[in-house]
Amino acid sequence: MIPERVTATEKNNSQKEKYGSFALFDLEHFLRRILKNWYWFVFMFLIGYALAWGYSKYYAQNIYASDLSLSTSSKASEYLPTQANQSINFIWGDNGNQDGIYLKKMLLSRSHNEFLVKELDLFVNYSTKGLIKSTYLDKDDSPVFLQIDKKHLQQINYPITLIPKGDGAYQVVLPEEGESTNLYSYELEGFQSINPYSRPTDKIIKINEWYNSPNLRFRLLKNPVPAKIQLDNIIVNLNSVNESVNEIVSTTGVDFDKEIRSIMIITKKGYNLNGTVNFLNKSVAELQKKRLADKNIVNKNTDVFLKDNLDNIRKKLDSSANVLNYLKTSEKLYNIKDRDEKSLEKIKELEAKKADIISKINSLNNIKNTLQSQNFDKMIGTNAAGFEDGLFSATVSELKALYIKKAEMASIYKPSSEPMREINRLIDEARMGSSNSLRGYYNRYYDEINKIDHDISGANSDLASYPEKERKYLDAERGYNMIEATYNSLLGRQSDTKMRMATNQSDITVIDPAKNLGQRAIGPNVKLAKTAIISGLLLLPLLFIFIGEVFDSKIRNIKELLGATKIPLLGVIGNNSNENMLTVLEQPKSSVSEAFRGIRANMRFLMDNESEKGKVILITSSIGGEGKTYISINLASVIGLSDKKTILLGMDLRKPKIFGDFKIDNKYGISNYLTGEVDIDQIINKTKIPNLDVATSGPIPPNPSELLMSQRNIRFIEELKEKYDFIIIDSPPVGLVADSYELMKHSDANIYVVRHEYTEKYMLKMITEKYHNDEVNNLGLVYNDYNTKQGYGYGYGYGYGYGYGYGYFDEDKNYKEPLLIRIRNKVQVLFNKK
Numbered sequence: 001m002i003p004e005r006v007t008a009t010e011k012n013n014s015q016k017e018k019y020g021s022f023a024l025f026d027l028e029h030f031l032r033r034i035l036k037n038w039y040w041f042v043f044m045f046l047i048g049y050a051l052a053w054g055y056s057k058y059y060a061q062n063i064y065a066s067d068l069s070l071s072t073s074s075k076a077s078e079y080l081p082t083q084a085n086q087s088i089n090f091i092w093g094d095n096g097n098q099d100g101i102y103l104k105k106m107l108l109s110r111s112h113n114e115f116l117v118k119e120l121d122l123f124v125n126y127s128t129k130g131l132i133k134s135t136y137l138d139k140d141d142s143p144v145f146l147q148i149d150k151k152h153l154q155q156i157n158y159p160i161t162l163i164p165k166g167d168g169a170y171q172v173v174l175p176e177e178g179e180s181t182n183l184y185s186y187e188l189e190g191f192q193s194i195n196p197y198s199r200p201t202d203k204i205i206k207i208n209e210w211y212n213s214p215n216l217r218f219r220l221l222k223n224p225v226p227a228k229i230q231l232d233n234i235i236v237n238l239n240s241v242n243e244s245v246n247e248i249v250s251t252t253g254v255d256f257d258k259e260i261r262s263i264m265i266i267t268k269k270g271y272n273l274n275g276t277v278n279f280l281n282k283s284v285a286e287l288q289k290k291r292l293a294d295k296n297i298v299n300k301n302t303d304v305f306l307k308d309n310l311d312n313i314r315k316k317l318d319s320s321a322n323v324l325n326y327l328k329t330s331e332k333l334y335n336i337k338d339r340d341e342k343s344l345e346k347i348k349e350l351e352a353k354k355a356d357i358i359s360k361i362n363s364l365n366n367i368k369n370t371l372q373s374q375n376f377d378k379m380i381g382t383n384a385a386g387f388e389d390g391l392f393s394a395t396v397s398e399l400k401a402l403y404i405k406k407a408e409m410a411s412i413y414k415p416s417s418e419p420m421r422e423i424n425r426l427i428d429e430a431r432m433g434s435s436n437s438l439r440g441y442y443n444r445y446y447d448e449i450n451k452i453d454h455d456i457s458g459a460n461s462d463l464a465s466y467p468e469k470e471r472k473y474l475d476a477e478r479g480y481n482m483i484e485a486t487y488n489s490l491l492g493r494q495s496d497t498k499m500r501m502a503t504n505q506s507d508i509t510v511i512d513p514a515k516n517l518g519q520r521a522i523g524p525n526v527k528l529a530k531t532a533i534i535s536g537l538l539l540l541p542l543l544f545i546f547i548g549e550v551f552d553s554k555i556r557n558i559k560e561l562l563g564a565t566k567i568p569l570l571g572v573i574g575n576n577s578n579e580n581m582l583t584v585l586e587q588p589k590s591s592v593s594e595a596f597r598g599i600r601a602n603m604r605f606l607m608d609n610e611s612e613k614g615k616v617i618l619i620t621s622s623i624g625g626e627g628k629t630y631i632s633i634n635l636a637s638v639i640g641l642s643d644k645k646t647i648l649l650g651m652d653l654r655k656p657k658i659f660g661d662f663k664i665d666n667k668y669g670i671s672n673y674l675t676g677e678v679d680i681d682q683i684i685n686k687t688k689i690p691n692l693d694v695a696t697s698g699p700i701p702p703n704p705s706e707l708l709m710s711q712r713n714i715r716f717i718e719e720l721k722e723k724y725d726f727i728i729i730d731s732p733p734v735g736l737v738a739d740s741y742e743l744m745k746h747s748d749a750n751i752y753v754v755r756h757e758y759t760e761k762y763m764l765k766m767i768t769e770k771y772h773n774d775e776v777n778n779l780g781l782v783y784n785d786y787n788t789k790q791g792y793g794y795g796y797g798y799g800y801g802y803g804y805g806y807g808y809f810d811e812d813k814n815y816k817e818p819l820l821i822r823i824r825n826k827v828q829v830l831f832n833k834k
Contacts, residue, residue, distance in 0.1 A: 029549065029560070061136065063524065065267055066515070068280040070264050070510045071508070072507070124148070145222075148217065149210070158238065161174070188408075207222050251270060276514070284510060348481050350455050356485065358449070399434060554761070561754060566772065573782060575786070625758065644725040646724060653701055666696045748778060752767055755784045
């Protein structure tokens with residue numbers, strides 16, 4: 001407790017250390033505060049557990065997922081030449097699953113899901129409510145369907161409660177408030193305002209009977225499939241088409257099988273398992289129908305286009321044949337000597353390839369013109385241009401849907417409105433995507449034509465030696481062959497198209513339809529939610545304790561105090577349970593009295609014991625209220641009881657206190673003596689302790705500092721040193737006035753009082769610096785008002801058995817050890833058994 005004295009050299013070296021600086025965060029005290037407030041954690045845990053249980057039972061809505069797998073293989077590669085497939089792979093870098101990408105875009109497209117929402121009335125949502133929790137229903141789970149009048153304006157997001165009344169009758173109950181004048185039109189898919197109206201009344205309607213109000217018009221249709229469970233109520237909510245589409249797209253996922261890329265797995269999430277199953281099956285069924293219809297239209301357009309081209313090429317082929325026959329008969333050039341058959345055959349092959357590519361470019365031109373004219377009903381298949389591109393087809397379908405949507409919106413919105421600008425932006429993006437796709441094929445075909453022309457030019461050099469007439473015949477023959485190759489190419493593609501038309505069927509094959517197999521809910525993660533709720537509530541007291549610890553500037557830890565100040569500790573005084581400050585006199589067997597005896601014993605380490613004069617002990621603190629006077633009274637009492645002649649001086653002239661506890665008249669005191677009003681004998685008072693005298697402060701003077709620092713006061717102290725063994729000075733607090741620093745020059749020992757959980761850390765900065773700068777000598781700390789019932793010590797041998805061995809002191813007779821200490825003691829006893 002009393003450290004060894006530090007030598008001058010050591011002290012000079014230690015001046016580099018910043019004394020009086022406390023750590024911002026005291027981990028040890030933080031952990032102690034947590035243990036001290038354990039009941040808050042228990043309380044928060046119980047609340048968290050109750051909330052988590054209520055959340056899982058009455059609030060959490062289970063999320064289910066069902067999936068459907070289908071094959072997207074259209075076997076397009078069987079109808080495409082190898083070069084075309086290579087072209088696709090060159091441009092897209094894909095493995096030929098463009099059709100799957102197209103179907104994925106279709107399944108997640110707004111046009112497809114908007115069609116489903118309107119066709120299947122998916123904007124009507126059903127649920128039922130128990131005492132607390134609501135449960136979402138699939139449409140087929142409801143005993144009745146709600147059919148709205150789409151020509152009538154409807155209020156959306158407005159719960160309609162249907163209560164069965166028997167015999168096909170239902171009571172329609174609307175909310176007490178919330179009726180709106182801003183209603184939704186399902187025909188125009190927009191909002192319109194109407195005049196204010198009174199709240200619609202609740203009424204009972206029967207099956208097929210219309211319910212009419214300013215904000216609603218609907219009727220109930222009986223579900224042909226009997227309901228599996230009886231419902232006390234059915235709650236119907238109407239959403240806008242846009243809300244319903246966005247909800248579907250956000251909860252639908254499409255992935256491809258890792259091993260077979262032509263197999264798609266479609267997943268739908270929702271609050272009702274039957275709802276997800278029914279939606280997936282209906283969505284794919286509608287997609288199959290639409291896919292087949294689109295293919296039939298495109299194939300018919302392609303057949304007409306190829307037929308027209310064949311008619312034109314047929315005329316050119318006939319004309320070219322006539323020219324060739326004329327040259328044979330009139331010019332007799334059909335039997336040319338020394339013909340270079342090898343070069344001619346190579347030229348024929350190259351020109352046949354060129355003719356095929358030119359015919360594909362013509363088809364590309366037709367597709368491009370159709371896109372520019374927005375005449376999508378005349379669109380031909382990309383197979384006529386020698387490729388199949390699912391991504392391009394998806395872009396075209398999206399562009400078509402956007403143009404249709406724009407035409408519908410044009411009747412509602414102005415051209416400069418935000419919705420019109422947005423759809424124009426989407427159209428520009430789709431047109432850019434389709435143009436980029438076509439540009440890639442154009443570039444590929446033109447590169448191939450340039451290469452073929454270069455090869456033909458090389459082969460033509462071998463024929464330069466022929467006479468003019470023979471070259472004329474060869475040119476005519478080459479022209480005929482090229483037209484014939486074009487005709488055969490178109491004829492082959494027409495045959496492919498007719499075969500498609502004859503055998504056309506949906507290329508979407510469902511492998512595993514969606515089924516209700518009693519799948520478990522995939523969300524929410526109730527365990528994680530429970531953990532989060534309980535952990536969050538447990539963190540609240542922890543957070544409050546942490547914030548309190550960070551912003552706490554009080555002295556609460558003796559180890560930290562000694563570590564920061566490096567000032568010796570003389571003793572620790574427990575909490576005073578006595579009504580007055582005479583603890584040593586009235587409770588001599590208490591732990592507090594014993595602590596004062598310990599301080600009395602430790603005083604010898606601070607003082608020079610060789611002098612025969614009386615010892616002056618000055619007691620001060622940072623501010624008032626830290627127990628300076630209490631320490632002075634009891635230290636003087638315990639020294640007086642040890643048969644040492646002692647006097648207690650009340651030199652805190654600004655705030656006299658001592659006289660009250662000793663029941664002494666404060667009419668005359670030190671202030672009167674220092675001003676020369678009275679003699680020394682008139683201010684010294686006897687107490688019931690034979691060896692203890694007291695000199696009170698007296699009336700409050702106007703100049704206390706001047707009196708305390710006067711030569712008369714110094715002579716007063718020196719005179720008392722001749723008469724008494726110990727002079728105890730209760731001095732003013734140094735944090736408020738500097739009087740005590742002057743008095744310390746004449747004291748043999750100085751005691752600085754620090755009060756537990758009261759003294760501010762920053763207040764110790766000044767006294768610590770003065771101590772280590774040798775401006776204040778023989779200084780020791782007394783830690784006051786320490787709560788001995790905290791159940792832990794502080795590492796310096798104090799506590800008198802805190803946590804064990806209670807009952808030694810008077811105030812411990814009725815003491816009950818803390819729970820943690822009792823558990824610790826039982827564990828120690830258990831392990832100490834031999």
